[in-house]
Amino acid sequence: xxxxxxxxxxxxxxxxxxxxxxxxxxxxxxxxxxxxxxxxxxxxxxxxxxxxxxxxxxxxxxxxxxxxxxxxxxxxxxxxxxxxxxxxxxxxxxxxxxxxxxxxxxxxxxxxxxxxxxxxxxxxxxxxxxxxxxxxxxxxxxxxxxxxxxxxxxxxxxxxxxxxxxxxxxxxxxxxxxxxxxxxxxxxxxxxxxxxxxxxxxxxxxxxxxxxxxxxxxxxxxxxxxxxxxxxxxxxxxxxxxxxxxxxxxxxxxxxxxxxxxxxxxxxxxxxxxxxxxxxxxxxxxxxxxxxxxxxxxxxxxxxxxxxxxxxxxxxxxxxxxxxxxxxxxxxxxxxxxxxxxxxxxxxxxxxxxxxxxxxxxxxxxxxxxxxxxxxxxxxxxxxxxxxxxxxxxxx
Amino acid sequence: xxxxxxxxxxxxxxxxxxxxxxxxxxxxxxxxxxxxxxxxxxxxxxxxxxxxxxxxxxxxxxxxxxxxxxxxxxxxxxxxxxxxxxxxxxxxxxxxxxxxxxxxxxxxxxxxxxxxxxxxxxxxxxxxxxxxxxxxxxxxxxxxxxxxxxxxxxxxxxxxxxxxxxxxxx
Amino acid sequence: xxxxxxxxxxxxxxxxxxxxxxxxxxxxxxxxxxxxxxxxxxxxxxxxxxxxxxxxxxxxxxxxxxxxxxxxxxxxxxxxxxxxxxxxxxxxxxxxxxxxxxxx
Numbered sequence: 001x002x003x004x005x006x007x008x009x010x011x012x013x014x015x016x017x018x019x020x021x022x023x024x025x026x027x028x029x030x031x032x033x034x035x036x037x038x039x040x041x042x043x044x045x046x047x048x049x050x051x052x053x054x055x056x057x058x059x060x061x062x063x064x065x066x067x068x069x070x071x072x073x074x075x076x077x078x079x080x081x082x083x084x085x086x087x088x089x090x091x092x093x094x095x096x097x098x099x100x101x102x103x104x105x106x107x108x109x110x111x112x113x114x115x116x117x118x119x120x121x122x123x124x125x126x127x128x129x130x131x132x133x134x135x136x137x138x139x140x141x142x143x144x145x146x147x148x149x150x151x152x153x154x155x156x157x158x159x160x161x162x163x164x165x166x167x168x169x170x171x172x173x174x175x176x177x178x179x180x181x182x183x184x185x186x187x188x189x190x191x192x193x194x195x196x197x198x199x200x201x202x203x204x205x206x207x208x209x210x211x212x213x214x215x216x217x218x219x220x221x222x223x224x225x226x227x228x229x230x231x232x233x234x235x236x237x238x239x240x241x242x243x244x245x246x247x248x249x250x251x252x253x254x255x256x257x258x259x260x261x262x263x264x265x266x267x268x269x270x271x272x273x274x275x276x277x278x279x280x281x282x283x284x285x286x287x288x289x290x291x292x293x294x295x296x297x298x299x300x301x302x303x304x305x306x307x308x309x310x311x312x313x314x315x316x317x318x319x320x321x322x323x324x325x326x327x328x329x330x331x332x333x334x335x336x337x338x339x340x341x342x343x344x345x346x347x348x349x350x351x352x353x354x355x356x357x358x359x360x361x362x363x364x365x366x367x368x369x370x371x372x373x374x375x376x377x378x379x380x381x382x383x384x385x386x387x388x389x390x391x392x393x394x395x396x
Numbered sequence: 397x398x399x400x401x402x403x404x405x406x407x408x409x410x411x412x413x414x415x416x417x418x419x420x421x422x423x424x425x426x427x428x429x430x431x432x433x434x435x436x437x438x439x440x441x442x443x444x445x446x447x448x449x450x451x452x453x454x455x456x457x458x459x460x461x462x463x464x465x466x467x468x469x470x471x472x473x474x475x476x477x478x479x480x481x482x483x484x485x486x487x488x489x490x491x492x493x494x495x496x497x498x499x500x501x502x503x504x505x506x507x508x509x510x511x512x513x514x515x516x517x518x519x520x521x522x523x524x525x526x527x528x529x530x531x532x533x534x535x536x537x538x539x540x541x542x543x544x545x546x547x548x549x550x551x552x553x554x555x556x557x558x559x560x561x562x563x564x565x566x
Numbered sequence: 567x568x569x570x571x572x573x574x575x576x577x578x579x580x581x582x583x584x585x586x587x588x589x590x591x592x593x594x595x596x597x598x599x600x601x602x603x604x605x606x607x608x609x610x611x612x613x614x615x616x617x618x619x620x621x622x623x624x625x626x627x628x629x630x631x632x633x634x635x636x637x638x639x640x641x642x643x644x645x646x647x648x649x650x651x652x653x654x655x656x657x658x659x660x661x662x663x664x665x666x667x668x669x670x
Contacts, residue, residue: 488590
């Protein structure tokens with residue numbers, strides 16, 4: 001078990017062992033970086049083609065199927081296209097900012113992968129405040145959106161950038177608040193500590209993942225909704241919807257810079273998915289105790305793939321939200337619900353001291369009701385802002 | 397040695413960003429250089445083993461305050477007009493230089509500041525949480541009230557007043 | 567950890583001076599606020615540096631002060647910028663030497 005599980009750690013140690021002793025930390029850091037970039041770069045390529053195939057299948061058509069077997073070499077074709085396109089910079093654009101914006105977007109997103117634990121002993125950086133690092137780095141990418149929109153000197157780009165930033169800062173509140181119950185009950189901000197806190201097992205060998213508790217389930221749903229909005233994905237892709245505003249803040253970008261933006265967006269999606277897996281789905285733990293023989297990084301990858309499929313499914317199914325609907329949803333539904341979720345997680349922790357045999361289902365029902373009822377009422381209050389029925393006037 | 401180089405790099409970035417923020421003519425460039433200065437400061441906090449403060453600085457200043465400033469520049473049409481320095485800018489720079497000279501003079505004159513590097517320091521988040529809940533609970537509650545008041549105040553100040561209804565015709 | 571405390575303090579002093587000079591010399595209200603934020607950050611750097619080099623770093627005093635200071639700085643920036651927006655709506659300008667209607 002430990003052989004296959006720790007194979008990447010072992011490869012890293014062996015390769016770093018060939019370097020001279022003072023340079024070993026640097027070499028092992030570079031190996032970790034290279035590994036992450038290779039794996040998530042390949043993941044990005046696969047996800048673009050998988051998304052198009054899955055969207056196609058859900059819309060009752062084939063996706064791309066010309067370029068390779070089942071269209072799997074499509075990312076190569078896309079890459080060649082993006083790299084050979086002419087890099088147009090508008091005449092009146094602010095050249096420095098226009099050049100820097102894709103970099104400022106992509107570099108912090110790569111940084112965010114450093115704290116995720118991909119397997120047992122497989123996180124590149126074991127920070128004491130890993131979750132805070134993740135959110136701090138993620139908030140630096142909002143400036144890049146503004147830089148892109150403003151430097152293009154294009155009204156539509158600026159409006160798109162404003163909308164995108166308003167959306168991103170609105171959804172940062174439920175994103176961070178929905179992770180606070182996890183931090184509270186795990187007692188640590190370190191991602192390895194949070195995964196370790198989900199390592200024990202209950203009846204039937206079922207692992208104690210956070211998602212198997214009422215607050216964990218609600219938290220995961222809130223986190224996933226906020227993450228969809230943070231990555232500007234459908235149904236929250238108003239800032240870059242093609243039928244709305246051409247491409248929003250990306251209008252004046254072409255060629256490699258557009259490819260970098262595209263890459264940054266997908267990598268952001270991967271980073272928050274990895275965080276969701278770590279915080280709510282037990283990280284690299286297997287769901288049942290008798291499945292622990294499989295390598296830990298395989299479990300991480302499996303959960304990660306399921307969540308990515310969920311994101312693609314949501315994109316295929318749900319219509320786009322309008323800006324005011326989007327902002328209302330965040331401030332009037334998700335944010336209060338995250339706070340209520342925090343209180344329910346505290347209630348769960350306190351009722352954990354109950355000793356009787358019927359304690360578990362009662363706890364579950366009580367906490368689930370404590371979340372579900374406010375969610376229902378908040379939803380009703382949100383729906384109450386519909387416009388009045390239309391009055392039609394017909395020509396005489 | 398590596399430590400010195402890292403400090404010099406971060407310090408140069410911070411100071412360059414600050415000077416650029418105060419001297420550039422394009423307001424948006426000023427705001428973005430200030431964000432760079434804040435990021436440089438966050439790197440220095442990380443060097444000083446204050447991890448929590450460094451990441452909080454990134455989250456709050458680069459992720460929120462810089463964006464606030466940028467939005468305000470756009471909402472007050474700062475990008476259109478060419479901002480000029482005030483006629484008394486020489487006085488301002490002189491005052492700043494005098495204050496800096498006083499501070500640096502007193503730093504250079506103090507005996508105990510060029511001393512040996514201290515022991516390794518741990519600031520675990522658990523300890524920060526414990527202190528926040530035990531020793532600093534009153535400031536924590538006060539900050540909660542302050543932030544609520546600031547949120548409400550900012551919204552009310554910046555709220556567009558609804559147009560007054562017309563008085564009924566006599 | 568080989569940089570002495572004096573270097574950090576000198577950096578903080580320089581940052582403070584730049585912030586002060588900018589706040590006094592620039593006309594636009596937003597840049598005055600930016601200078602204010604730089605001064606606040608310089609003071610925070612001083613706190614962290616003194617905490618790190620103190621003889622009781624386990625007390626976390628400097629770190630706590632800086633956390634509260636960051637929160638207060640953000641709140642102050644929000645209110646200040648809201649004020650600038652409100653004034654701009656009435657006066658159509660953001661230059662501080664035009665806000666002189668109370669001059670006697």
